[in-house]
Amino acid sequence: MQSTYNQLTELVEHHLAVIYNDVELPLSYQALAQDLLSTIGLSENQDIPPPLRHHNNWTQQDAVLITYGDSIEEAGVKPLKTLHKFLNERCIDNLNSVHILPFFPYSSDDGFSVIDYSSVNESLGDWVDIKRIATDFRLMSDVVINHCSARSAWFDNFIKGEGLGSDFFYTASPDEDLSNVVRPRTSPLLRETETATGMQHVWCTFSHDQVDFDFRNPKVLQTFVSIIRQYLDNGVRLFRLDAVAFLWKKIGTNCINLEQTHEVVRLLRTLIEHAQSDVIIITETNIPNRENLAYLGNANEAHAIYNFSLPPLLVNTLITGDCHYLKSWLMSMPPAQNGTTYFNFIASHDGIGLRPAEGLLADEELTVLVNTMQNFGGRVSWRASENGQQKAYEINIALYDALQGTTKGTDKWGFQRFICAHAIMLGLEGIPGIYIHSLLATGNDYERVKNTSHNRAINRHKWQYGELQEQLASPYSQHHRVLKAMGELLTIRRRQVAFHPNATQFTLQLGNHIFGFWRQSIDRRQSIFCLSNISDEPQEIHLSDINLVGTDQWLDLMTQQPIYASQSSIVLAPYQTMWISNLPKG
Template sequence: MDHLTFIYPELDIEPIAQNLIRTMRLDEDCQSPLAHKNLWDQTDIAVITYGNSILSDNQPPLKTLHHFLQAHFPMLINTVHILPFFPYSSDDGFAVSAYKQVDPPLGDWSDILRISADFHLMADLVINHCSAQHEWFTNYQKGKSPGRDFFVEVDPKEDLSKVVRPRVTPLLRATSTPRGTQHVWCTFGHDQIDLNFANPKVLAKIVDIIRLYLDMGVRIFRLDAVAFIWKILGTNCLNLEETHEIVRLLRTLIEHADPNAVIITETNIPNRENLSYFGNANEAHCIYNFSLPPLLVNSLVTGNCRYLKNWLMSMPPAQNGTTYFNFIASHDGIGLRPVEGLLDDSEQEALIQTMENFGGQISWRALDDGSNKPYEINISLFDALKGTTAGEDDWQLERFVCAHAIMLALEGIPAFYLHSLVGTTNDYERMKEHGHNRAINRRQWQEQELNERLADPESHHHKVFHKLRRLIKLRREQPAFHPNATQFTLHLGDHVFAFWRQSLDRRQSIFCLNNISDQPQTVSLNAINLIGTDTWKDLVSDATFDDMLASITLDPYQTLWISNRW
């Protein structure tokens, strides 16, 4: 009632509240979540993938994916984010045309249930918009329900210059209806029509979808593009208070249905705005750490971690019951909005130029003055790290592994894009075929071909795969790598990115040292204050350290995890 009163102050909210409670079946089984409870530990590792990233003959792709993960990552990966697996019309799944179905070419709900029985299943709640081919929008065009009042209509004469958008297409789409031509709001493009959450019937439909997903084994809900869901003319229509209240409402409903369920907000926006979705530990359980990918790639191609280090020092420790969702590659690209205010323009320009030199493409967004600005870099992470600002070199594999070692050690839950785990490179043919830049990093592998490459010791796919598997195994065994364990930034110059982690029980300390340059770097053990009464060992190389006054030399892109417990 409190949530709804804030969102809909002019409406009679009691029947709305009772309907939501019935839809979530909280009138039958309402559980009590514990505040500030960590629903994760150091063993939680996620993989992000499309349902059809791996294919085999005569088998639904979801079955192939399930088999591949079981075969190659037993006891290593326990969480699977399957990107939208519903029928869709565009945007590789994010223009959903039927929320309650599994896309038939992928499989069916029985495949989803089998995966959710073996892994924590993360699914997208594409909350801001639906496909122009969804029944709701076709009904809108006919003046029928449900759908007739589900979309945001705007007079094109209104001043919309303040609206923040991630695309360059026109915001409004002219649409024929029985009431004449109407103009509907489309944040992401004319095939993705924004839903009107000012109508509580829309909210009720979304809650009904959430209930189904819970029944189908979904434990983790990724709220896609949630920052855009509420519109008020004259504002930027981003991160509005009603948006945050809807997230709090969904959190309340979901966690009282399943106290082990988790909400993750996908808000590809500047860092400070992104952090606001933690609320007071009452909104998202996890937020995407969107600033990490561009800052980390920038550090590794420049050999200088100054910006990355400054950012890490500014990040607040997540309260218990919340944590960061760390990733460095995804199905989209390397976002540039999250480094606004963190990287200056010249650094961004140098990063963009370097990525273009390595085969990357640039996607753009529209500004309120009518100009365009780079929005994201589209490139596979393996190719993004094939060299430095000076050009390509022989350190690609080491640089790539170093990036993931850093991600694995940082505060938060690490998430690997499937294509990073197997060292997939830029897919220019798929990009050309699909006609959009993001397809460059959305390859579809034949399972047999991929297995052959992973089994070939000379293949870079094999080398990447086995090095990352080993690091994952090491991470899972360290209490100091709990997502909420203490973290402090260390200052060892601009070429060694270093930080300290300490387990929640304070028994284990790990000093994480990463040479992010293409030159050897020497560090004095005295500089990191190893306690002389403890015995210290590098978990990665098995080297031990007895002389606390000695110096150590890190090879280019070498990582040390120096621990007092193993």
């Protein structure tokens, strides 16, 4: 009988054969497979239990805080220590996971231009601080896999033509037809770089400080497997594959979502889940919805994908008071099969991406959305479209300010609208991720935009720990009110089995002013009707439209008030959400 190790070797060889089908390698697939298995920490002499297929490494108790390592600063204290203190003081009861955005030495893009993948940025702390956080919280880390900093030792060696990294980077000729290449930026694709072997034109998907790797070289893959092993050893259990859609390049194609890219994700999953069975791989693919869904594969690629269409659709819903587009999208979303799920979020360190709304929001709706966000102090980042014109790529704005009003202007409902947005997200199928500046109701930081000249800095405020504590202690501050309300929502959510990320979800048809969906637990014992008034006027719901089972007792989990099936209707105040759950019998 063939050993598990031999079976695993054959599986890895298969992945490699797909990836390198038209690449001449300096070693055999078998030799490369055995090297990768050894690097990830697997050997022929150990017991390697196969991972459980279609197994969910998550429950309704999982929720992730997204933060930079230095989002909260304290004089004389390394930021990772301050972050750990904040997490234990304010988050440990409601958020069991934390995504610390790139905490490595970097040269630009607030961490996403990595100089050294193996070190913690000493201005933040060290690996001991990272491991301590990972002891108390499930830790998520970025693997910035598409590119690194032009100031890295690897790129220095590329310029010198010797040493590790000298052959790590993708180059192309400016004479080649690159017109089909999909870009998220307007900067030139190729960077002229004088090297020991002459002028080279280095591929830069994002910026000229972010130079793209050439995964046709297996040494690049081997290096990243080694990096992943180091992160596992330091407590990382969720891996965010940053900008992975652009990983494989092939002249004459659009260089995005190529089959080799998907196969690299499959390979990494095979290696990681055999080495550490409880790991979750999340792909960060800020692309149109249909393409994004493809990264779940057949439960053999990413465990989870970012639900990138949710932020623009949900913000659009709440500023227009019309949930038509949000409902249409939700009805089109396939249920995630066991072993996969969605990673839901509304705000992030970047902004509200608009590409994932393409084909979901009409052009007129997108224009209104962009204009409204600009009226609320937001900025817009642009990209070059297929016909060479500039097109809005991303809205940069703090979510609390984004929801301060509607298309009619600012109003008195900003707090309620903001909490409504999160109540909707927390009820949806998937694992929720909450950006720290949403949890703290941080507003637009115009000073950081001015100081950095980067639009994304508007939502990357750095709190002083003492000032934050004062604000959170004041019952009248928006920061206190939001943190308290968010904590209450998360506490309720984590107790409901019907909010398991893979529990059944069904979209309700309640008109355009009420956004509603139904969740049912995997064991079918609990049902929750999630009903939100997404308008600035009271809305009546006829209970016959949601069909409460008369033999069950029902309760609004938000207010703890009973809801009787015999009632003819209920009224929701502007931006009120009800989670109406049946009560267990006996």
